[in-house]
Amino acid sequence: MPSLRWLPLPLAVLAVSAYATSYLDAEQARQVLFPGVTFEQLPFGLNPAQAAAIAAQAGLPVRVRQLRLWRGAGGELVLVDEVIGKHDRITYALGLNPDGTVKGIEIMDYRESYGHEVRGAAWRGQFIGKAVGAQLRVDEDIRNIGGATLSCRHVTEGVRRLLATWDIALRPLSKKTAGPASDALPHA
């Protein structure tokens, strides 16, 4: 029964494993997207009219009207959002340049057994430079990952919805602030 020789392998891996389950937390994601930029968190809730306009523009429902939004001194924005992969949530951060183009996306949490491949840098890199008006559809301007189709599609839809959110509601916030972000709001 030679196969049993491999039995200690999983145990050994378990023994040296790390404890974290998140790829990145919100602060780390901001720093990966915009290194060295100081961010402030902005409280921001979409009103029903905005949510309806975003849904119409993106062709997707807006299920969460309270945004998790950070702004840098130069008008950079970072949004943390969640979509359903196949059955479970994917948490990701979208970085937007002051002109509304995508700086990048970072997968912060991926909880399902399958489809982790959306974390791949090359796949995420397809979103860089995308802006309002881009198709943002899998098998159109975003290539699929075989075996991770639903995760690809739902993350892509999430980015499309957030770009519509920027267009409808956040565009004014992308302007450069007068001073450091920490001076803009009395936020501890």
Add this chain to the structure above:
Amino acid sequence: MTCRVVAVALWFLPITTTRADEAAMLTQIERMSALIESLQRRIADLESHVATGGRDSTRLPQPDRVGDPSGASSLGAQAASAAKPATLEKRPIAAEPASAADPVFAAEPATVVSGYGELNYNRYLRDSSRSRADLRRFVIGLNHRFDERLSFVGEIEWEHAVTSASDAGESAIEQAYIDYAIAPSLSVKTGLYLMPFGFINQAHEPPAYYGVERNAVETRIIPSTWREGGVGLSGTTVQGWSWDAGVTTGFSIARFSDASAPLASTHQEMQLANAHDLATYGALNYRGVPGLQIGGAIFRGNAGQGNATYLADRTQPDLSGVHAPVTLWETHARWQSGRLDLQALYARGTIGDAGQIDATLAAWNTANSASRAYVPSAFYGWFVQGAWRAWSSGEASVSPFVRYERFDTQASMPAGFDRSGVNADRVATLGLSFRPHPQVVFKADYQRYLDNAGSSRVNLGMGYLF
């Protein structure tokens, strides 16, 4: 708060320090004030740590500054000067939430019900009496998340609509395993799970593949839906690599009954599986270029199972001394770009001790006037497939495809045992998939069997996934 505590301290100080001089008392007050302030900072840090689950080092605002109306006004003033000022809602400044603390998604149920299924119609062109309409599969998935790292995945499957002692249908547990995220890119699972082979075995929901019927290579050579019980590790890298490895139950050669699908008739599916012999597997895939998937997998394990079937039932063939090592490997590639979807796969399997097994079976067949099938030494298959999304509108699409495949489930037989022509074929398939929604598909295709023309057929199918 500091002032209140200091005042209380001062109230009691005269009682406890009536004989202290004024300088000593002031020094003590200063020390206590410093201590109180230190404790306050410590409490604030702990509150921040708890609020963020220890993952985000950003501190919470000081309690008396949370919801500072001046802060909200500041945001509002900036927004008011912008193009759409009236659409902004002023909200109090909130603490930075943990990444997974979305108020809506956090309310999602821990248990999620999913499902997929398919209904197929096969119309045989040479002999229509073989034609069938079948509710091929009805599958309910039950997925439960215990916490951020620990989850359960389960699938219950019914085949052929009706399951009873006198019907052809069957019910089966297709998956039932616990998955534990050791680290962000490393997980371990234990239970009954799908083997990471080819395209279809793990992604077998009808909208995920072309053709009403699954391709022959991934049913006859790779026995989809192939699952084993065991322990498996899975990992991914940011560069696009993913890998799987594990130790599982294996096949049981004593169950061999179908020469057209060698492994499908010997897999055990965790049904009182003989586990004298365990097996190992490994898989490696690269998806580092968007649209590209290239990879392979290998499985190896003995199927002799200690002659357990004979020892339990002496009327069965005596396969003592047979180890029957089974090796199955495959390699595959897929390229999806725009409207194009190209796939290719090659799979090959071998069964050791086939000569000894078949000699035993031949003697047993003679003694019992039976006709049990003989075990091949090797079997293989491959296919190439191309699909083109010819039309799309919103979520709907139509994709014609063409596939050519070749298989031989008796590619090599032990000396003295003949191959049967019905177990090897070349199949050309032309069809299309109409998806009104990406997770719902209606399919139609024509399959021409080039070597066994009687199997040529037209297929219609419906499938869904949620």
